Amino acid sequence: MDWLQLLVFPAIRALILIFVLLTGFAYLTWYERKLLARFQVRYGPNRAGKFGLLQPAADAVKAFFKEEIIPNHVDKPVYLLAPALALVPALIIWAVIPIAKGTPAIADVNIGFLWILAVAGIESYGIILAGWSSNNNYSLLGALRSSAQMVSYELPLGLFLVSILMLAGSFSLVDLVEGSRQWWEWIWLWLAFPFFFICILAETNRSPFDLPETENELVAGFQTEYGGMKFALFFIAEYVNMISTSAIMATLFFGGWKGPFAEQYIWLGPVYLLIKVLILLFLFIWVRASIGRPRYDQLMKFCWQFMLPLGLVYVSISAVLAVFLK
Amino acid sequence: MQLPLGIEVPIPTFEQFVFIQVALLTAVAGLAVVISRNLFHSALALTLTFFGVAGVYVFLEAEFLAVSQVLVYVGAIAMLIAFAIMLTRSMMYGRTSPLNNQWGKSSLFAFLFFIGLLAFARATPWPAAGEEVVADEALIGALGREFVTTYVIAFEVLGLLLLLALVGAVMLARDR
Amino acid sequence: MASDYLPLLILILLAAGFGVIAIGLPTLLGPRERNNQKLEPYESGIIPFSDARRRFPVKYYLVAMLFLIFDIEVIFLYPWAAVLRDLRLFALVAMIPFFIVLVVGFLYEWKKGALDWD
Numbered sequence: 175m176d177w178l179q180l181l182v183f184p185a186i187r188a189l190i191l192i193f194v195l196l197t198g199f200a201y202l203t204w205y206e207r208k209l210l211a212r213f214q215v216r217y218g219p220n221r222a223g224k225f226g227l228l229q230p231a232a233d234a235v236k237a238f239f240k241e242e243i244i245p246n247h248v249d250k251p252v253y254l255l256a257p258a259l260a261l262v263p264a265l266i267i268w269a270v271i272p273i274a275k276g277t278p279a280i281a282d283v284n285i286g287f288l289w290i291l292a293v294a295g296i297e298s299y300g301i302i303l304a305g306w307s308s309n310n311n312y313s314l315l316g317a318l319r320s321s322a323q324m325v326s327y328e329l330p331l332g333l334f335l336v337s338i339l340m341l342a343g344s345f346s347l348v349d350l351v352e353g354s355r356q357w358w359e360w361i362w363l364w365l366a367f368p369f370f371f372i373c374i375l376a377e378t379n380r381s382p383f384d385l386p387e388t389e390n391e392l393v394a395g396f397q398t399e400y401g402g403m404k405f406a407l408f409f410i411a412e413y414v415n416m417i418s419t420s421a422i423m424a425t426l427f428f429g430g431w432k433g434p435f436a437e438q439y440i441w442l443g444p445v446y447l448l449i450k451v452l453i454l455l456f457l458f459i460w461v462r463a464s465i466g467r468p469r470y471d472q473l474m475k476f477c478w479q480f481m482l483p484l485g486l487v488y489v490s491i492s493a494v495l496a497v498f499l500k
Numbered sequence: 501m502q503l504p505l506g507i508e509v510p511i512p513t514f515e516q517f518v519f520i521q522v523a524l525l526t527a528v529a530g531l532a533v534v535i536s537r538n539l540f541h542s543a544l545a546l547t548l549t550f551f552g553v554a555g556v557y558v559f560l561e562a563e564f565l566a567v568s569q570v571l572v573y574v575g576a577i578a579m580l581i582a583f584a585i586m587l588t589r590s591m592m593y594g595r596t597s598p599l600n601n602q603w604g605k606s607s608l609f610a611f612l613f614f615i616g617l618l619a620f621a622r623a624t625p626w627p628a629a630g631e632e633v634v635a636d637e638a639l640i641g642a643l644g645r646e647f648v649t650t651y652v653i654a655f656e657v658l659g660l661l662l663l664l665a666l667v668g669a670v671m672l673a674r675d676r
Numbered sequence: 677m678a679s680d681y682l683p684l685l686i687l688i689l690l691a692a693g694f695g696v697i698a699i700g701l702p703t704l705l706g707p708r709e710r711n712n713q714k715l716e717p718y719e720s721g722i723i724p725f726s727d728a729r730r731r732f733p734v735k736y737y738l739v740a741m742l743f744l745i746f747d748i749e750v751i752f753l754y755p756w757a758a759v760l761r762d763l764r765l766f767a768l769v770a771m772i773p774f775f776i777v778l779v780v781g782f783l784y785e786w787k788k789g790a791l792d793w794d
Contacts, residue, residue, distance in 0.1 A: 180514065180679070180682060181682075181686065184682065184683035184686045184687075185686050185690065187683070188683070188686050188687040188690045188691075189690060191687070192687075192690060192691060192694060196694075237702075238701060238702055238705055239702070239705050239707075240702055241702075241707050241708060241709065242702050242703045242708075243710075249538075249540075251541075252540075252541070252544070254699055257695065257698075257699060258692060258695025258696060258698075258699060259695075261691065261694070261695050261698075262688065262691045262692050262695060265687070265691040265694075266684070266687050266688050266691055269683070269684050269687055280683045280684060280687050281680060281681070281683040281684055283563070283680055283681060283684065284563055284639075284640070284680075285563045285564065285567055285640075287754075288563075288564070288567040288571075288754065289567070289684075291567070291571060292567045292570040292571050292575070295570060295571050295574065295575030295576075296570065296574055296575060298579070299547075302579070302582060303544070306540060306582075306586070314586075318586075318736050321579065322736050322739045322740070325575075325576070325579065325739065325740065325743040326739060326743065328575075328743070328747070329743065329746050329747065329750065332747070332750040333750060333753075336750065336753045336754060336757045337757075339754065339757045339758065340757040340760050340761075343758065343760075343761040343762075344758075345640065345758060402702050403698050403699065403701070403702040404699060406698070407695065407698055407699070470793070471793035474739070474793040475791070475792065475793055478742075478786075478791040479786065479791050482746075482782070483782070486778075486779060486782070489753070490775065493757075493760060493768055493771070494768070496760050496761055497760065497761075497764050497765055497767075497768045500761055515679065518682070518685070558681050564754075564755065568751050571747060571751055572744070572747060572748060572751065575747065576740070576743055576744040576747050576748075577744060579740055579743075580737075580740045580741060580744055583736060583737050583740045584737065587734065587737055640754070640755050640758050641755065641758045641759045641762070643755040644754075644755030644756045644757070644758050644759040644760075644767070645759050645762075645763065647752070647755060647756055647770075648756065648759075648763065648766065648767045648770035648771065649770075652770050655752075655770075655774060656773045656774055656777075658752070658774075659749075659773065659774040659777035659778060660777055662745055662748060662749055662777070662778070662781070663777050663778075663780065663781040665745050666742070666745050666781040666784070666785060667781070667784065669738065669741040669742060669745065669790075670738075670784070670785050670788050670790045672741075673734055673735070673737060673738035673741065673790070
């Protein structure tokens with residue numbers, strides 16, 4: 175029986191992926207703190223190890239040895255389930271992203287695009303469960319805000335994905351990267367990138383759209399009643415989401431693993447993908463350091479009265495382009 | 501495989517084994533929906549049931565349907581149900597009894613319905629059973645093709661139906 | 677094939693496994709010093725005076741309903757988008773009425789003020 179092929183190899187691959195993403199998360203916190211420090215003319219972490227490079231390890235050890243507190247008033251099973259539920263989608267969305275020529279991270283299923291959409295659709299569950307089970311005013315309001323914001327921005331996101339799919343004509347992300355695009359396609363695609371990026375910022379609850387966790391009005395939103403490792407899991411989920419969505423954007427808009435000589439030397443593929451992801455992550459942090467938070471009504475209005483109509487227009491023009499120019 | 505009472509059970513293949521797990525998960529979650537005393541927990545169990553059904557679709561090689569199931573039922577409808585529970589104060593307060601005075605009738609109807617379904621399933625010949633299904637991207641493409649050719653009228657009417665739903669939603673939530 | 681999806685299932689299970697371990701492990705490793713103040717809900721330092729499981733504004737519900745409807749419409753676009761390049765003008769024309777109905781509905785709720793968050 176080929177259970178080795180069927181179970182063990184995919185399992186090893188999945189473990190490597192999870193390990194890489196968690197390490198990526200740890201160093202993303204370092205990257206962000208260093209960059210934010212630079213933006214604000216500070217040093218950032220510099221005590222643990224050279225350039226503070228051991229800081230993430232120290233933070234991880236701290237999180238594991240924190241006291242576990244389960245407050246009296248919470249709904250215990252849901253309260254414990256929520257952090258794990260927040261993390262899982264962030265990790266599994268990677269499965270269909272190609273990391274080298276003909277190589278998806280886990281599996282090249284026929285529904286690459288839809289996988290991304292479906293996993294993005296269940297991402298808000300961790301947050302809404304956390305908010306409900308915590309039985310805290312701040313948590314509930316934060317969770318409600320968050321889930322309403324996430325579902326709203328999912329619509330323009332879906333419309334942009336449909337447009338990209340229309341021009342590519344394939345549900346597989348592997349084919350998307352390997353297929354060729356004409357010059358006008360690239361330009362049309364890049365026109366959508368800033369808006370796609372805005373949607374992603376809202377989907378990942380990143381600054382300036384981090385209204386669910388505004389510290390000055392909602393304390394930490396849905397995370398208020400969480401501490402120690404359970405809080406860390408929400409934190410990991412947010413940062414892994416940043417990495418995952420950066421990789422998705424790199425794949426959709428910037429050719430994913432492609433780069434000079436990546437066809438000949440397979441190992442160059444992941445390197446190029448990493449470079450592109452790092453640049454996009456820089457963008458996330460740059461935005462955080464530069465732009466202030468809007469009000470919640472402005473955020474929702476912006477989605478429904480600007481992004482969604484824009485998405486509809488973009489879909490219709492893409493359809494016409496796909497029919498007459500492809 | 502020989503069970504103690506002399507019952508012969510075929511050893512399931514790996515795929516069947518996974519299917520049994522998924523089906524069990526769906527059934528147990530469905531049971532939890534009706535017996536849970538906390539309405540919010542019921543809603544969560546319902547979400548799990550939806551996931552199980554999506555899993556069954558994957559076994560039927562209907563990937564697009566599986567994804568739609570997750571997107572619409574898990575991502576939107578279950579969310580709507582959770583929101584609806586939170587809107588209703590009396591239900592937010594924990595424990596309600598899963599039984600009311602209609603439990604006898606409803607369980608009778610559920611049982612009869614189950615018998616009916618079972619009879620129906622046994623009477624259907626299932627011509628495609630055991631055959632390889634052309635599961636491909638082509639299948640989703642074929643679906644799109646049918647939308648704009650064979651079922652084009654139904655497709656446009658569906659757009660109207662969604663429009664009606666939209667108007668209804670606005671009417672319900674905004675009384676201006 | 678359904679077995680194409682097995683690696684995805686394995687990934688989901690392993691990711692969930694990590695979550696369970698990460699939640700469970702600190703209960704063994706961490707210190708245990710409990711008192712009642714620690715276990716109370718956080719309310720900016722004052723004693724909590726209301727249960728949080730309260731009702732909330734209906735506008736959140738409206739957002740969820742509108743999302744559901746538009747989500748379905750977007751899902752119907754996917755199979756169509758996949759064949760657009762093969763069927764070309766025919767598929768484009770067939771989509772126009774559906775799309776117009778979608779836009780009309782959108783404009784209606786905009787005019788009705790359902791998109792204003794007040």
